[in-house]
Amino acid sequence: MSKDTISFVNINREHKIREKEIKKAINNVFQKGNFILGEEVSLFEKDFAQYCQTKFALGLASGTDALQYSLRAIGIGKGDKVITAANTFIATVLAITSLGAKPVLIDVDPTTYNLDPQKIRKYLLHAKKVKAILPVHLYGHPAAMDSIIKIAREYSLSVVEDACQAHGALYKNKRVGSFGDAGCFSFYPAKNLGALGDGGMVVTGRKDIAHKIEMLRNYGQKQKYHHLMQGYNSRLDTIQAAVLKVKLNYLDQHNKMRRQIAHFYNKTLQGVGYILPNEQKEAYHVYHLYVIRTTKRKKFQDYLTQKGISTGIHYPIPIHLTKAYSSLGYKKGSFPITEQICKEIVSLPMFPYLKKEEMEYVSTCLRSF
Template sequence: MIPFVDLKAQYTGIKDEVNKAIQGILDTCQFTLGSEVAAFENEFADYCQAQHGIGVNTGTSALHLALLAAGIGPNDEVITVPFTFVATVAAIYYTGAKPVFVDIDPRTFTIDVKSIEAAITDKTKAILPVHLYGQPADMDPILEIAKKYNLIVIEDAAQAHGAEYKGKRVGSIGDMGCFSFYPGKNLGAYGEGGMVVTDNAEYTRTIRMLRDWGAEQKYHHVLKGYNFRLEGIQGAVLRVKLRHLEAWTEARRTVAVYYNELLSGSGVPTPKEMSYARHVYHIYAIRTKQRSQWQQVLQAKGIQTGIHYPIPVHLLPAYADLGYIRGDFPHSEQAADEVLSLPMFPELTRAQCEDVCEAIRMIEENEITV
């Protein structure tokens, strides 16, 4: 079996470091926030080339609190994409604001910057680009539009730890950047976690209060806040894993090179790393019009795959109230119908990549019936 993700293999390589870090939390009993979380906030912010990091309980909470800190609320509009995980859109809803969608660029799966300006109204307050699959969105045009219309830019970097746009780390390019540390992410906790990074001291102060019941000091509640604190164990584990992130990222990029080479000339559309980007390959997604059949055949051959994402948000029943219909965002809809995520994790070997690609070529060449 070739797994889609192998967290056990990762743990095996850092077991002693992780166990020591967890034991440290058990010894100090700093189970919520605490010194390990504070240290991780500083280290991850520095890694992202940002001045401040605020740890929270999930990537969704990071988006939610970043929007609130930016002053987003009822009757406001936030521009984003429908081809993303639902949390991107849910976080906008949590503030009372309205998500306004624009389509993706089919080459990158990220926001089509040429479509943004037409979606702006007098209610628009922010642009929320998603660095999907580990590929940065084209940020310069986004920042130019934001400056022209006085909009906030909040990066959804949940899948893009360490990705770069023109040499600058994502998360530090807009006004704020939001990360998820869900276990399967490139930098994953042993549970849930998230972070906002920013250079803005006032946003930092607001988010720190909002994550801890709106309190600037214990029992002194300045804002109506939330219980979104990052746990001490997660901070300790993430500090260990951050030290390995660059090596893991280069390993992922090597796996992507293997896939690109092995699928070259096959006719299978593979990911395109843009000239401005350092793609970190959280997901390696190919495209096929026979996705369900391919997935079944690969599974039968012991190869696990995933689909990220099978239904664009504008077509989900939960968001039917936005009034969008099929055909409104054709590139997002086509991607949702065609993407198939291949196994991707740092410990994946070339031999395993060869097995995956051999099976795909046999399907493509009709040597295996789908």
């Protein structure tokens, strides 16, 4: 295999296959000219709500907005504390601080890399002003929703799920995003369900949250120029909704393809010395990312680059050690598991149309490292 042949993610292959169908959907919107909140938005919202087993879905401009508006809709504001995972993408925490609320980071489970419910309990024993838990289904693996919902009920906390990496993932046969008061998705192009630009969605079973977010995304109005609250401009574009509506039809198929690649990696990399992803028995992992761990990461990545294989790190610097969040008051050593993970993780090439010979080559290279 020649050099520079295997990218970490490749969305063009999928788009080539669906080109006609996607262009037809775009052209349809172009002809109608209904670019803002056109009927394709509500049609896609309906499909996505049904897919997620929820009553409502609201299309927004990004996953970050979906998180921010969900938190605002459940009443989070200045001084409130929101519990979330120390090991996540920064947008999870940005959504909390954008409302003047305080993120409480909790270390993760060493096998799933998601929020550790025992540690949430420990924190809650002496905590004040906590209003919500924001679990993240990181890499496409569901967080421990049974325990998280149980804790939330005991302490009267709301739950907003960050499902931005987990479209279609299941926990005990139920879609992620449908457990909490609201579930948030990103349609960033490389996601399991990706737009041709930015996009996001909130799903919820609560009518009050749906109504509030419908206003928040549209200048705080339900009826034109009747502003009931100070809102934002954050609507999912009609063109993006039309594209996503087409792509949603293939999400399950693509998730299955991701799982087949993951199973191939699991099988061929077993016992080679890497820590491999762990799918819990109650979980249906959708492998947005296939993340392994190695203590020789720098050498490992250099070696793969030489072999023409690109990899990623999600994420190299834990939130509490970033400059942006130095003011939170955490320090090095505050979250030992997250800090250890961040030093060792590497994301391997993972996308639905990764070819058999490419995964074989990746696996062969990993075995001979």
